[in-house]
Amino acid sequence: MTVAVNVDVDVLVIGGGIAGLWTLARxxxxxxxxxxxxxxxxxxxxxRYAQGIIHGGTKYALTGKLTASSESLADMPSxxxxxxxxxxxxxxxxxxxxxxxxxxxxxxxxxxxxxxFFASKVMRARSTELDKKALPAVFQxxxxxxxxxxxxxxxxDVLSVIHALAEPxxxxxxxxxxxxxxxxxxxxAVKSQWGVSYLFHYRKIILIAGEGNENLLALFGxxxxxxxxxxxxxxxxxGGPGCALNDMIYAHCLGASVNPRxxxxxxxxxxxxxxxxxxxQLAEDGVNKSDAELxxxxxxxxxxxxxxxxxxxxxWGVLEINRAEIKKPxxxxxxxxxxxxxxNIITAWPTKLALSPALADALLEKLDQANxxxxxxxxxxxxxxxxxxxxxxxxxxxxKTVSDGDM
Ligand SMILES: Cc1cc2nc3c(=O)[nH]c(=O)nc-3n(C[C@H](O)[C@H](O)[C@H](O)COP(=O)(O)OP(=O)(O)OC[C@H]3O[C@@H](n4cnc5c(N)ncnc54)[C@H](O)[C@@H]3O)c2cc1C
Numbered sequence: 001m002t003v004a005v006n007v008d009v010d011v012l013v014i015g016g017g018i019a020g021l022w023t024l025a026r027x028x029x030x031x032x033x034x035x036x037x038x039x040x041x042x043x044x045x046x047x048r049y050a051q052g053i054i055h056g057g058t059k060y061a062l063t064g065k066l067t068a069s070s071e072s073l074a075d076m077p078s079x080x081x082x083x084x085x086x087x088x089x090x091x092x093x094x095x096x097x098x099x100x101x102x103x104x105x106x107x108x109x110x111x112x113x114x115x116x117f118f119a120s121k122v123m124r125a126r127s128t129e130l131d132k133k134a135l136p137a138v139f140q141x142x143x144x145x146x147x148x149x150x151x152x153x154x155x156x157d158v159l160s161v162i163h164a165l166a167e168p169x170x171x172x173x174x175x176x177x178x179x180x181x182x183x184x185x186x187x188x189a190v191k192s193q194w195g196v197s198y199l200f201h202y203r204k205i206i207l208i209a210g211e212g213n214e215n216l217l218a219l220f221g222x223x224x225x226x227x228x229x230x231x232x233x234x235x236x237x238x239g240g241p242g243c244a245l246n247d248m249i250y251a252h253c254l255g256a257s258v259n260p261r262x263x264x265x266x267x268x269x270x271x272x273x274x275x276x277x278x279x280x281q282l283a284e285d286g287v288n289k290s291d292a293e294l295x296x297x298x299x300x301x302x303x304x305x306x307x308x309x310x311x312x313x314x315x316w317g318v319l320e321i322n323r324a325e326i327k328k329p330x331x332x333x334x335x336x337x338x339x340x341x342x343x344n345i346i347t348a349w350p351t352k353l354a355l356s357p358a359l360a361d362a363l364l365e366k367l368d369q370a371n372x373x374x375x376x377x378x379x380x381x382x383x384x385x386x387x388x389x390x391x392x393x394x395x396x397x398x399x400k401t402v403s404d405g406d407m
Contacts, residue, residue, distance in 0.1 A: 004189060004197040005381050009033045011367065012188060012202040014216060015209030016173065016386070017047040018158065019348065021165040022356040023208060023363055025090050028169060030364055033378050035200065037190065039178035043162040044389035045210040047353065049234065049321040051265040051277060052156040053102050053250070054080045054354045058127060076354040077152050084154070089357065095164040096157035098265070103130075103251035104149045105139065107305065127151050138247040141308045155250045155265055158353065159391060166386055171379040173386045174198070178212075183220050186344060196382045204367060207347045211324035217347060225340040225347055226327035233286030235278040235298040236317040236393045238269060243313030245274045252280060253305055259284065262301050270394045277393070291318040291400055317398040325349045341366055 011027050013020050016038030027034040038044075057073035082088030084097055104127070127149045132140060135148050166173060180191035188200045207216045214227045239245035248266035255261030263280035278298055286294040295316045302309060326338035326349055337359040339348045346366055350359045392398055 002197050004199040006199050006201065007035065007378070007380065008201045009035050009378060010203050012037065012200050012205045014205065014207050015045075015212060016042040016166070017045045017208075017210050018043070018050070018161065018165075018353050019210075019350040019356050019359055020206075020208040021162060022090070023206060023348075023360045024169060024172070025165050026360040026364060027367075028172070029090070032367065034172065035378055035380065036173045037176045038173065038386070039176055039209075039212070041175075041387040041389040042166050042173070043159050045212070046321060046323060047158055047162065047210075048389045048391055049319060050158050050353045051263060051279060052098060052158045052353070053263075053265065054154050054156065055352060056151065056153050058104070058151045058153065073352070073354055076357065077154055079357045080156070080354070081154055084156075090165065091168070092161060092164045094160070094167075096160040097154055098157050098267070099155040099248070099250040101150045101250070102153040102155055103136065103249075104151055104254060104260075105146050105251055106254045107146045136247065136249050136251070138249055138306060138309065143308055144306075157267070159389065163388065166388075170386050171383050174380055175384065175387055178215075181216075181219060192382070192384065193387075194384050198380075202344075204344050204346060206363060207345065208349075210349070211322055213324070213347055213349065220345055222342050222345060222347070224342065225338070227324055227349075228327040229322040229324055230333070231287045231320065231322050232279065232283040233289070233291075233294055234283045234319045234321065235286070235294060236275055236319060236398065237278070237298070237311075237314050238273045238275045238393075238399075240313045240315040243310060245276065245314065248274060249276070255281065257281065262298075262305070267391065267393065269391075275393045286318070294318055295400065315399050317393065317400055319392050319398055321392075325351050337362065339363060339366065 010032040011034040013024050013034060013036040016036055020036055024034055024036045054077050055073045056077045079088060083090050083092035084095060086093045130148045130150055139148060175193040177191045177193055182189040186202060190198050192198065207213050209216055211229065250265050252260035252263045260280040262278055262282045265277045267275045267277055269275050282298060282301060289297060295318065299311060302311060325334050328334055334351050337348065337350045337355045339346060339362055346363065348359060348363060350356050
């Protein structure tokens, strides 16, 4: 019989996405002995699919008045930026900032609506209208006649953030086999991905495993909270033979509805090619389309919005992913992060990557005082290196060969 390694912790965190890793860092900083368990690879859930926009709420205020979502996000850009610059609550100086700002543009037909919206005092503080010569290169074209705003919303390479959070505390992160999880009264038996058995004794456990929270709640015998999934079909495009894609853009195009018509961020694949990653209404509507129809819709959006862009020869792909969040009545979306406490089990979803700092604040408030006499950085016995996820566009399977006849 194998003997389990016994480990005593104040807080056990399950889930190594952005929210779990941010929380682990804040817990250790506050003096809690804590360990994080991850079943696949760090960042392997929704986090690696995120566009990396640190929303300040502007997108959610498109109705012209501030909503609860936009208010809960207002401080996030400055908190993330301070971490990146080395004077924030955590050290993200090793992460990669893709763009210092996200942009919002409208086509000529929507110009008056967007102007009215940006005339509001609150929005003036968070955005700036740009002159043509300050626009990203692709919009300096003579045929662009819309309006263009700079939003104070940085865009991060999310997996570089995962590395920056995990590396300094990697010896308190354990890669586990999820089938081995066996809870019993403030104890959790688990096997590492390398077959070593552990028995964790904890004061509190935080389930912060994205979509995985549903199974964890069942395993721990909790009937509440319930979770909802919102499926998305995102589109990726990169240059190919005969199509050089040289522009990096980070922008929402405002359409007739509250949701952006399309949201584009730019990334590099493992070969160094620029990849445009497209979401917004396109991705929400995409769930009712075949892959070929969705790629056809993305082409037609780009042809309509940026008609001077040369797309012949580009490669296209589709990425399917669910957003996971607390269940709300009907089709309502949560405005902010959510936390539910059942005795010593705490369940949390950030709802947005951007909200991870606010979620960690709220989680710390739910805990009893830490015993700061301990060294909070716990080094696990029989520890092995953590495994990191890669971006989905580096998996060749997502790139489809779709001929024009399929669309
Ligand atoms: C297409 C898309 C684009 C987005 N873009 C943005 C954006 O630009 N800005 C923004 O603010 N938000 C964005 N979001 C939302 C954001 O991605 C999520 O809110 C955030 O990544 C959720 O982080 P998480 O750590 O809670 O969950 P996840 O990233 O899903 O991480 C959960 C982790 O738990 C692990 N896990 C699951 N079950 C178990 C188990 N039993 N044991 C151990 N580990 C387990 C998983 O392997 C995973 O690593 C986007 C979401 C999507 C889908």
